[in-house]
Structure formats: structure tokens, C-alpha cells
Amino acid sequence: MDFAFSEEQEQLRGFAREFLASRYDDVRLAEIADSATGVDEDVWPKLASMGWLDQDLTFLDQAVLFEETGHRPLPAPYFSTVALAAPALDAEAGKRIASGALRATLAWAEPGRPQALLDPVETSVSGGRLDGVKTLVPDGAVADLFVVVAADGLYAVEAADAEVTPRSTIDGTRRVADVRFSSAPARALASGEEARVLLGRLRDRAYAALALEGVGVAQRALDLLVAYAREREQFGRPIGVYQAVSHKASNVYVRLQEARSLAYWAAWCVSEDDEMARQACLAAKALAGSAAVFACENAIQGHGGIGFTWEHVLHRYYKRAQWLAAFDGPERAQRAEVAAFLLD
Amino acid sequence: MDFAFSEEQEQLRGFAREFLASRYDDVRLAEIADSATGVDEDVWPKLASMGWLDQDLTFLDQAVLFEETGHRPLPAPYFSTVALAAPALDAEAGKRIASGALRATLAWAEPGRPQALLDPVETSVSGGRLDGVKTLVPDGAVADLFVVVAADGLYAVEAADAEVTPRSTIDGTRRVADVRFSSAPARALASGEEARVLLGRLRDRAYAALALEGVGVAQRALDLLVAYAREREQFGRPIGVYQAVSHKASNVYVRLQEARSLAYWAAWCVSEDDEMARQACLAAKALAGSAAVFACENAIQGHGGIGFTWEHVLHRYYKRAQWLAAFDGPERAQRAEVAAFLLD
């Protein structure tokens, strides 16, 4: 039983935290979130050169990066490429990703149909050509390649062969796109049962990654709350002396630690392909999503009016927290699946 | 729009409060709750002589008494006789009730079947003889007469013609009984659609009465919490100065007021046979049940260890609160019915 990251992983964490903090202070982050694309176009080659996109990173190495890119959001399709798309791609594509030449994402949801990753889809392929309409594709407007879920398997389609309509979400640094494929040349990645298993693994991985991001988000919100409660005075004393404030911070701390424990468990299960991976990832996604939302809401409340302004960075985290919590269905959807494991 | 009780009703309230407080201080109440029957045998004639059992009391008059018998529990089958049974009985029986000669209750639930008041039952009547097994009959061991729900209507059966097995509940002053009827002589009270409507009205009335009791319970719990928070000192100051305590009291106050508002609305709807009666009673029962539980739990917590002792009166209220909340199914059962009104 060892619940610690390795020394190398902790070094990676320290480096990532420093890199992200220096590159994206709160002002810069706001600028990017409010920009036309919501993406820092220049950072991708740097990620490649730092090795963040390497194929030989384990999921636990990546876990450190997911947590840190929640603590200080990285405005780039890192989650989409690394968590959603890469595991479905071949080694050749992996090399292109590692070199910074390829950004990819996953297209699964379809308009007017249940949106969850494991729900059936209509998109079909015939004669190597793919037809279908996808929605809610994360980072869809900046991806070079789509991993597309079709009725009979997974396919790779070049972005150049698709019609992409960017859609903004409340989180400016994590937008989505509608994508239309009309007889798009498609390369088969997996089919039948293999595709089903792969998709399940993709989802587990995505859930774990989002849970880790959520932990980073909640940690930053707590950091901001605690700092403010120490310095802001009301009625002649720092507001942190009032239990109405300090107990909020304690509650956030407890939820954050719970979320972190589940997120690390989920990450380990994914990396080990453990038999509890599915339940761990469902649990982590459900709890970390709500913990991140809870942390941000308490931090906003603790800040009073100033925490409710566009100028303050808190709402950026709050919106990211909502994004994480909403992905692939809200908390109660994950709980319904957990219940099926326990009760059926 | 007038949301006040009449002057006469407020006088009745004042009188009831005084009567109950002087007759049942916390020590006496505990003695009765822990006694063999959980009932004060001597009080029933007094209730009759005070006019509490009169047929001409309106439901709003009774509402005052239900609230006060929650604030200071009355260990007698008042709720069973007045709310559950009397409305199904004829004027003759009403006279006997008013004179103190008749205590009655309602027998509906059956073992191994859904327990709610409007669920179908198996008990049947043939040739004026009733056969069936009932459970969860409130005050069943001290009633002289049962109003029995059978498959084709409502019947009156004398207790002498039934086999009654007392069962204790966690609330010592509100016990239940199992009742077996074997060819018991039964007098028809209502049948078919008339019985269905009557049963619905009985349930509405019972819900409103329990909601009112819940309001009384919550009020007493709050009273105890506030008094304790004023006098008990920790770290050199009364604990009421700490927001961890004072905000608990505020939260209880808010929930209590919400519950009281719904309980009064429900009472008025019952008394007016208003078209919103069903929804109002469902809402009041759901909210007041949980508000009473919430108030007691917060009061226990605010008292610390002493609130967790058998000696302190709080647990009597807590157990009553649980009884009210559990009657005819928990809060979520009432919400499910409300949802059907709103969404179907």
C-alpha cells in the first residue's frame, strides 16, 4: 500500500505548477478565455518539448499534469488529445502527438440523442466513408484529427475532411464544436467488441482525468478563499475568525481531500487496469465534479461581492468546475451506474 | 387574505398550552412514555369536558390543538380519534366521542403490502362479517373502535371484536398495534367511490394534523436550543455567540416558519375543502416532517452530550418527529405525488 506519487512525478508536478503559474497568471488566463478561440496557440510546441505529450508517460504521470492543469488551467486541447483521443490511436499517431504535430479529440455525442459516451450512436461508415453529425466535441475547433464513434466502431477522420462549427461554452478555455461528416474518408481504429471495450476505457480515463482537474480546481478555489479570509477585514477583524467563513473553508477542505483520494484511486486503477477501475472512475468523477463546484461556490460566497465579478478569477474556475461536472452527464448519472453495480 | 387564527382560536391555543405544560412537564412526559401503555388514562374525560372532542370544532380549531399537542405531546389517542377516525363516523358516534366515551382509530395497512393510506387492501367483508389483518394501527391498543379499510369500503368494528397485539414504536407516547379481525361484526360506513373520496379526505386531514404537530415539535426544539445557547458557557462565553451555534438556530427558525406556513395553508385547505387541499397537505406533511426532524437534530447537536441523554427531553421530541415524518411513507413519497401533479 503506497499512496504517494514517485519522486519523479512530484518533480514533474513542481515543474508543471511553476510553468503554468508563470505562463498563465489570472490576467493572462482571462485574456485567453475571452479571446476568439480560447486557446493559447503558442503553447503546444512547448508542451511537446517538455515531454508532456510523450507516449511513454504513464497515466499516473499524466495524472499529475491533469491535476495541475486544473489548478492553473491550461488553455490548450491537452485533455482532449491525451485523455480522449490518444488511447484510441496507433503508435504512428502517437509519435505525431508527441512531436506536437497533432492535436486530436473524440466525437461521440449526436444531436437529439442521449449524449453519454457509452450510448449507441447513428453515425455510420460505408466504403471507408463516414457520415454523421456530432455535437459537444471538446476542443473540436482546434483539433487536427477526430476519433469518431460510429455504430460499428471507432474511426479516425482528418479535421480537413469535416465541417466544424465552433460553439462556445460558459468555460471560455474549454469550448466544444458541432462537427458534420459527409462522406469523410475514415480510417478504422477498432470495431465490435474491441471498440466497445476501448470506448469504456476511454471513458474511464476521461473521468479520472476530469476528476483530477476538478481536484486542482477545488484546491485553487480553497487557496483563494483561505488567502482572502486571512487578509480581508470586516467589523475590525479578519473574516477568517468568523465560523461562518472558517467553517466553509473547513468543509471545502474535507470535500477536496475526499475528491483527491478518489481521483488518485481512479488514476491508479486506470493505470493498472484494475478490476475496480469502472467504479473508481464513476465515483471520482461524481465526487470531484461536485467538490470542485462546491469549492468554487464557497469561495465566491466567502469573497462576497468581489468574488461575483468578472474581473476576479474565481468565476473562471467555477465555470471550469461546471464543465467537468457536466461532462458525459451530471453526477446523478454516475451515481445511477454505481448503484447498478451495488444493487443489481 | 387573512392568515391569522381568530381571537377564540388564539384563546384556545393559550389555554391548551397552559393545560399541557402544567399537566405534562418533561419529567411526567418521560414517565408516561416509559410506562406500560404510553397513555395518560385519566386525561380523556378532561379533554371531553374542555370541549376538545366536540363535533362542532372546525378543523382550524383543531389545528390549534394539533400544533399545541406537538409542542407539548399529549399522551392520549387524540390524533387517532379526531383526525383519523371521527370524520368517517356518523353523528351518533361523534356524540360518544364528544362525551369522552369513545376512542377510535383507523386500521388500513396490511402486512407484506404497501402501507400507504390510499393503497389497495385485501381485507374483505361478507355478510356483515369482516376478515383481515391490519398493522401499524396508531393507538390501536387503547382504541374502543376501529374504522377499518376494506377492499370495498370503510367499516366500523368494535375493539372487543378484534384481536389486538400492541407494538411499541421508538415514540413511547404514540404506539401502534397489529389487529386481527376474524369474522368480526362490521358496520358499513362508506363504500365504493364515496369510500375512496372519504379516505382521501381522511388522509389529507391526517397529513395536515401531523404537519401541525411537527410545527409544534420543531418550535419546542428551537425553544430548548435557544434557551440553552443563551445560558451554557464554553471558553468563557455563552455558546450562542458562536456562529456554529447561532446559525444553526437561525436555520431551524427559517425551516420552522416555512413548515408553519404550509401547515396553516394545509389546515385552511382542509377546512375549506379547497381544490388545492391535496397538494397543500402533501407539501405540508413533507416539509413539516423533515423540519421537525431537522430542528430536533440541531437542538441535540447544540446541546452537546447532554442532548444525547435519555434524561433530557429532547429525544422524546426527536422520536415523535421521526414518527410524524414516517407516517404513511417518508417525505420522498409525498414529493413523488406532488411531482405527479406538477409533471404528469
Place this chain on the structure above:
Amino acid sequence: MDFHDTPEEAAFRAELRSWLSEHWAGRPLEGGRGDFDALRRWGGELYEAGYVGLTWPSEYGGRGLSPTYQAIYLEEMSRANAPGHPGVIGLNMAGPTIIAWGTPEQKERYLRPLLDGSEIWCQGFSEPGSGSDLASGRTSAVLDGDHWVVNGQKVWSSYAHKADFCILVVRTDPSAPKHAGLSYLIVDMHAPGVTVRPLVQITGDPEFNEIFFDDVRVPRDSILGGPGDGWKVAMTTLLHERGTLGFALSAELERMVNQLIKLVKEPGPDGRRPADDPVIRDAVAREWIEMQSLRFTNYRSLTTLLETGIPGPEGSGVKLAWSEANQRLTSLAQSVFGLHGLVSDDAPWNGFWQYWQLRSRGNTIEAGTSEILRNIIAERVLGLPKGR
């Protein structure tokens, strides 16, 4: 106890309902980012029809009706999904304070244009350093001949960018104890030295503002009460703000519950009908019950007001409970379609709910934070010892 409308109340309700169906029905739903000029015209229409200042004395342009009529007005407006008069600060804060403290000249000058929407008011109470601690404000006014010279900064002032006048709490005697050194001025927002800077909220809307006062000269008689009365006058304002708030809030919650019901009964962007999910049904029922409980709590408070002239204490929790209910409700609505609910341009299920979900986070901060309101209930209603 009688919840039926009296014949007069019923007539008023019917009249208003029919007026609304004629004048309002069919207009598009406002997502909270309405066109202010349109709102102002709408306020004028309401005034012309006799629906503004219902409870004000007729000598000041009101109709002298009991607060019950105001409650009926708010309920019917909400059920018709109609927006309110935009002069809320004037109607709920400045107006009642002027009626209570103003000179005959001030009443003559200010009340009528406030009712018909031709003059808009804002308030200047909070300061960047003061937050919930109103009496610690530092914006100063110094007498210079016939004028007060005002310097300082206020925040969280809604409508300031549209306002013609501001009710402003200033420190006029720095040597007096905290509360005693305050006065209460009426300031012309068009005067030289007044600068308004919008404060953009997390919704993206510049709903509130900062106001900067830089040597602003205010006529000496533009004061409510006397110098040093500022705290007392401000308490009148806040009492009225909170006093009339309850019905507006439960009416607003009723509107939101109705929107929620509409939302969950229709198939959404993922083809599902949320009302088929028992967990969502349970949550919707909870909010409907909560809304009714607040509505009837307002009625109870109103009954006490009608009987005694003072609103019942039970109303003091309404804002607290409403704010949390509105937060739960809007979060529920936003969550029913998962990520679809966060796509910004995916109307109708998004623009409306995204805006109100984010906006709701301000509900527990504005007009008395929930922490302060819990203190107030504990100390003033329950009589617990003061924590500070």
C-alpha cells in the same frame, strides 16, 4: 383565517390579469439582459394603468391600498412572466425614505418622476473596504458654503449607469463615533465629478457599478434628516428594502419553478424528457414545496403587518431561504442536459438558465449576505447574544 381574495381584491386581480393579457402577453421572455429603454417605457405604461405605488399614500401619487394589493400585483406579474418596473431602487428604497424623512419640497420634487419611471434612482451604501460593515464607510462630505463637497467611492450600485439620482450615505463628521458621523444625501448623478464605472458580474452583465465622487458639490438642503442622522435614515431604507422584498422573491421563485416545470416536461437537446427521471421529479417537487412555503410565509408576515403595522418576524428568513432555493433550482435546471446545458448559444434551454444559474450565486451576497442575515435572525428574532 381566510385565503380567499375579498371581492375588492378579486376585482383588482382580475382587472390586472386582463390588463396584462392585453398589454404584455406575447412579448418575448427577458433573459435578464433586457433593453433598458423598453423597460422604462414599460414602467410608464404600468404607472399610467395605476399599478405603480399601489401602497403609497394618494397624496404622493400612490393609490393608498393595503400591502395585500402589492402582493397580488407581484404574483400576477410573475404568473404573466412580465418584467417589473425598472425603478426598483426608487420605488423600494429612495421613495419610502423620502416619504419618511423628506421635506415637503423634497417630496414634491422627487416622488412623482420616480413613480412614472421618468427618473431613475440608485443607491450608494457599500464601499470597497466596508462590505457588510456599512457603518465603516469612508466617503466624505464636507460643508463648503451652501454645498456639501463629496469625495469617495461606492460599489455594488445597481442602475447607477442609468440613474438620475443617488441616495448616498456619507461621513460628515469624522470625529464622531462610527455610526454618529454619517449623513444621508440625495445626489444628482449628472453633477460634475460623478463617474460611474460598470462592474461586470460573472454573468458577463454589468449589472452593478462603482461610483466615484470627486469634489462633487451637492446643495446643502439635499439631505434627508439632519447631519448625523445618516445611520437612522439608512436603516429606514434597508427596512423598506427588506420589507417589500419577500413577495417579490416568492413571486420570482414561482416564475422560476414554472419555467423549471416547462423545461423538464419537454424533450431536450439529447431527446430525453427529464420529467421521466424520478430523481429529477423528486428535486422539482422539493422546489415547488419550498416556493409555496415562502409564498405563505410572506402571507403570514403580511397578515401581521396588516394587523400591527409591522411585518411579522417570520418574513426575515424569506430572503435567506429564497436565495438558496434559487441556487438549487437554477443549478438543477442547468444540469438536466449535462454538457448541452453549458453550450452558450444553444437557446432556449441555455441562455436563460446559464444566466440565472450564475446570477443566483449573487443572491446569497447582495442585499445582506446570508451570513449577516443569519446573525440578524439569531440576534434580533431569537434573542441570542451578539457574536461581535
Place this chain on the structure above:
Amino acid sequence: MDFHDTPEEAAFRAELRSWLSEHWAGRPLEGGRGDFDALRRWGGELYEAGYVGLTWPSEYGGRGLSPTYQAIYLEEMSRANAPGHPGVIGLNMAGPTIIAWGTPEQKERYLRPLLDGSEIWCQGFSEPGSGSDLASGRTSAVLDGDHWVVNGQKVWSSYAHKADFCILVVRTDPSAPKHAGLSYLIVDMHAPGVTVRPLVQITGDPEFNEIFFDDVRVPRDSILGGPGDGWKVAMTTLLHERGTLGFALSAELERMVNQLIKLVKEPGPDGRRPADDPVIRDAVAREWIEMQSLRFTNYRSLTTLLETGIPGPEGSGVKLAWSEANQRLTSLAQSVFGLHGLVSDDAPWNGFWQYWQLRSRGNTIEAGTSEILRNIIAERVLGLPKGR
């Protein structure tokens, strides 16, 4: 990061599991009202089998294993639904304090009988007037020749009615500042002048006690640390109480979650299967997730303990979160069958859940109220300023 047992840990786990299946399986479930003598014998069996004092140094009768083994022990005990050793105060509070502060003679005298269950301990920390404010205790001890003469009253002492010894915090120097005047004695519960009065809880169980000390003579050397060290020694005790608590709590919660799952999967007294209700399914899943989160939080805290010798701060919230989870869970279980759930003699669904639902209300009070624990996290973990 590696959650697999090491081969040694796996062997220990397998051995314990097989031992339990042989020695425990098949006995009836304890409803919390067990037969104490049976429990005591069970404690002796556990000791003989080598499962008591796993982490204690071998020189004191322990096995000198890492805390991981204690965690495995607690998990397996819980999964087998087996009750723990009854000497919990001795094992978790008195023992570690004696190891840290005791003289060689004290260690020799007290530790072994504490492990094998032959001597039971209780603690005397709280007093009627002191509650969460431990340092305000007034029970006194005055030196009289070779004895301390103890007078006063303690409350909330579990096992006092069964105990042979008491770890007792007393005031030995009334003139010293609050914390500095305390000392820490070992008191023979069979000594003249010691009276134990059971305090019946809301469950009906006399689980805790009051202890009265009336001129009780305690040998002068029955002290841990020196006179005036009482506060420091007591902090050691509480550190150990809380340090080892986490795994016991999450293991207990796992047991309760498993009972809950069992409950809802079977048809109840009303013929329904609660697991068919999606609202109940949602709630059950929530508690399972909560339980796992606490379990793994303990593992994280343990990892830090193994690496640094000090438990990680993340463990400080476990008791807080556990207590509330246990309250939610037991209330849910009790509510699934409505009024059936409140009938006292309607086993199996009632006795167990009624007891534990009521018992759970003490969880947020005992061993540090939730209010105090939130203060501690705010001040010691988050570094917020002290509120008092």
C-alpha cells in the same frame, strides 16, 4: 503509487481472513448492545491469535508491524462483520500514552493486561461544566503524603462501569494558569470513593457514564509525566485517539454500507424492494462513494505517516465526514419502510437500524464535536486566524 498488498501484507490478510472465518463466522450480528463478558473473551481470543497491538513495539507485547497492518486488520474485521476488542480506551488512548510517558514500572504493570483484555480502561477527561473546553476542568487532586486525594466529577466515560483503571485529568495546581495546573493520573476504578453512574443515551443504552471521585486516594507515583504535565500528556492521548480513528471509522462505514445494500435489496415488511426506487438508489450510491473516499483518504494519511512518522493532515476531516455520512446513511435505512421502520420489535430491519440511527446522532458530538473539529481544521490545517 501502488495499492496492492505487498506479499507480506497479502499473507497477513489471508491469514486473518481465514482465522476469522473459522473463529467468527456464523455468530449473530451484534446490535451494539452486546454481552460484555462475551466481548471480553473475544478480545482474549484476538490477543491469543496475535491480532491485538499489531503496531505496538514487541517489547511491550505488540508485533511491531507498520500501521498498514492495523488498517488491514480493521478492514477485514469489518468485512467479516466481527466486533472489535472491547479494550478500545486502553488500546487507543491509555496504552499509547503509557508507552510515551510511562515509567518502566508502569509499562511493565499495565500494558500486557490491557492487550489481552483482562483489564479494561476508561478515560476521565470531560466534566459537566467543561464540554469541549477540556482545560477548564475542575476535578482536583491534592497531595497528602504519598497519595493524591482526588475529588470531582467526570462525564462521557465509556466503559467506566466495566473498567479497572481510568486515565484521569485533574487539577493539581489551582493557582497556575488554566492549562499549566493540570496533571494526568492513573486511577484504580475499584478504589474507595469511586462511584460510577451510567448515563443512559437516547438509544436506551447506558454506554457512557459519570464518574464521581470522593476523597479517592491515588498513589503518588500513579502519574504520567510530572505534576503540571497533564495538558501535554492529554494531547498525546487525544492525538492517538484521533490518529488511529480514521481506519476504524471507514471500516465501520463500509460495514454499514454493506448492511444498507443488503437491506434495500430484499423485500421489506411492506413487500417492496427499496432498491427498485431510483431515489433510494441514488442515495445508496452516494454513501458508497463517500465511504470509498474516506477509505482512500485514510490510505493517503497512512502513506504520509509511513513516510514521515506523522499522519497526513487530510485525515483530519475523516471523523467529521464519517459522522455526517453515518447519520445520513442510518436515517436513509430507517426511512425506507416508513412507519414500519419505527416499530421497535419488528426485527431484523428495525432493532439494528433504529439503534444505529439514534446512536449516529452522537457521532457529531463525541470525540470532538463537529464544530470543534471544523475550528481545528481551519486553524491548524488551513492557518486561519483563531476565532476565540
